[in-house]
Amino acid sequence: MALKRMDNMGIVVEDLDAAIDFFLELGFAIEGRAMIEGEWAGRVTGLGDQQVEIAMMCTPDGHSRLELSHFLAPAIVADHSKDPVNALGYLRVMFTVDDIDETLERLSNRGAQLVGEVVQYQDTYRLCYIRGPEGLLIGLAQELG
Template sequence: MTIKRMENVGVVVEDLEAAVAFFVELGMELEGETTVDGQWAARISGFDEIRLDVAMVRTPDGHSRLELMRFHTPAAVGAAPNAPANTLGIRRILFSVDDIDEVLGRLRAHGAELVGGLEQIENSYRFCYVRGPEGIIVALAQELG
């Protein structure tokens, strides 16, 4: 048996409101928000107790989702917020965009900064990494031609 699809990628953040605003500005749609607690959630996660706020955002085509989570109990465990792109673990999320310059302009208003440079890869793509809220690296790719 094979998998049917990937449902979402979970991202733990301290400032849920800022993370939602960033990804909505990128072009994702807020699907919903809720608070999760209870023994079933604690057992799944391996904790004695759990309470967190969750916001689900999806791409406009409805195929990809990010589950943005802010933990209250237990408290989130810190990590290096400006870890480089070669750090072990999930390091970046890639989005295809229509106009990379326009998207960068909008995201800068939410504190996004280029990690390196905006590069053109031959005649096929313009590509960059930006660091968003909580140090999340978001890759942007604009197909050319």
């Protein structure tokens, strides 16, 4: 039995509409939006009786997805949005973009803030981290050459 693919990465947000708008601006497409609730869902997550609204977002190449989740019940129990990049656990996601400067300009209109600075690694990449909606840590990479 072999691993087939990574299906999606989940991100919990307070403001689902703002997160959707941000990832649309980055270049994602929305595949769907739904309310996930009921006994079956709670059995999967271990949260019991849950109610969560999700939006499934897809990258332009169709290979990667983000599942944005807004929990109505039970309430969110922790906030990692201000944790630095060296905190334990799943902390950031990185995307390759065509033009890092143009992407930063567009995303700054959606509230994104540069964490450090845009740096160049050899003649291979330009890289940076930004804080997106609700402090989400996102890496951007531009391939050079």
